[in-house]
Amino acid sequence: MTPDLQLALELAEKAGKLTLDYFGRRSLQVFSKRDDTPVTEADRRAEELIRQGISAKYPDDGLFGEEFDERPSGNGRRWIIDPIDGTRSFIHGVPLYGVMIALEVEGLMQLGVINFPVLGELYQAERGSGAQMNGTSIQVSEIAEKASATVVFTEKEYLLDPLSSHPVDQLRIDAGLVRGWGDCYGHMLVASGRAEVAVDKIMSPWDCAAVIPIVTEAGGCCFDYRGQESIIDGEGLVSANRAMGTTLVEAIVKQENAR
Numbered sequence: 001m002t003p004d005l006q007l008a009l010e011l012a013e014k015a016g017k018l019t020l021d022y023f024g025r026r027s028l029q030v031f032s033k034r035d036d037t038p039v040t041e042a043d044r045r046a047e048e049l050i051r052q053g054i055s056a057k058y059p060d061d062g063l064f065g066e067e068f069d070e071r072p073s074g075n076g077r078r079w080i081i082d083p084i085d086g087t088r089s090f091i092h093g094v095p096l097y098g099v100m101i102a103l104e105v106e107g108l109m110q111l112g113v114i115n116f117p118v119l120g121e122l123y124q125a126e127r128g129s130g131a132q133m134n135g136t137s138i139q140v141s142e143i144a145e146k147a148s149a150t151v152v153f154t155e156k157e158y159l160l161d162p163l164s165s166h167p168v169d170q171l172r173i174d175a176g177l178v179r180g181w182g183d184c185y186g187h188m189l190v191a192s193g194r195a196e197v198a199v200d201k202i203m204s205p206w207d208c209a210a211v212i213p214i215v216t217e218a219g220g221c222c223f224d225y226r227g228q229e230s231i232i233d234g235e236g237l238v239s240a241n242r243a244m245g246t247t248l249v250e251a252i253v254k255q256e257n258a259r
Contacts (some may be wrong), residue, residue: 004103011050011101012050012099016116020118023118036193043084051081057076061073062074064078064081065081077103077104078105080104080205085114096116098188099200102209121133126218131215146176147175150176150195151179153198154186154201184210186200190216191220221242222238222240223250
């Protein structure tokens with residue numbers, strides 16, 4: 001295990017324990033950010049903990065998180081942080097939220113760690129080293145047929161938007177099982193072979209940075225709604241096992257080229 005991954009794991013676990021002090025509180029204060037999304041004291045304190053831990057060891061590394069201003073990198077390394085992915089779940093006492101930490105080196109995602117403190121599930125991956133959950137290797141499923149696939153989603157728009165010919169949107173009709181197990185938890189269901197496709201139609205870099213290395217190292221793929229793999233600044237995020245991901249990307253590209 002590299003020092004970078006060890007640090008990410010330690011900080012994700014520490015931040016996760018911090019969030020548990022707030023989880024399930026009826027008196028939890030909720031604030032609205034400029035984009036009208038919710039934030040709590042737990043979000044802010046968890047990100048502060050992570051930032052302080054990284055800065056102490058790597059003072060020249062960049063820091064890019066959801067709750068505070070970006071600190072530019074001086075060496076091509078940038079840590080991307082989402083202290084609580086699934087804040088709405090957290091606020092409602094639903095245990096499917098995750099603490100996410102990723103490291104980007106020279107524009108490439110090097111590692112990702114996602115901790116689900118309430119569930120006791122800790123996912124990790126580093127480029128070229130495979131993916132693990134609680135120390136055990138994980139792999140995506142091999143299901144290739146839409147009718148046998150489980151598709152999970154985050155935003156209600158995935159179901160409520162008007163009928164669409166987009167290959168990913170068509171899954172809401174064609175898939176065998178469609179469920180709203182969203183945010184980073186849905187993508188980890190794909191990475192661990194418990195779902196075939198996870199869909200987020202609205203994403204920010206901190207929402208997907210840690211997801212990408214874990215899903216890809218587990219044998220899957222991540223792409224945006226245009227079929228592009230460079231999705232940190234892309235349009236949405238789709239995680240899929242390799243079989244279904246390949247089919248979806250080919251269909252998306254074909255559709256885009258036909259326009």
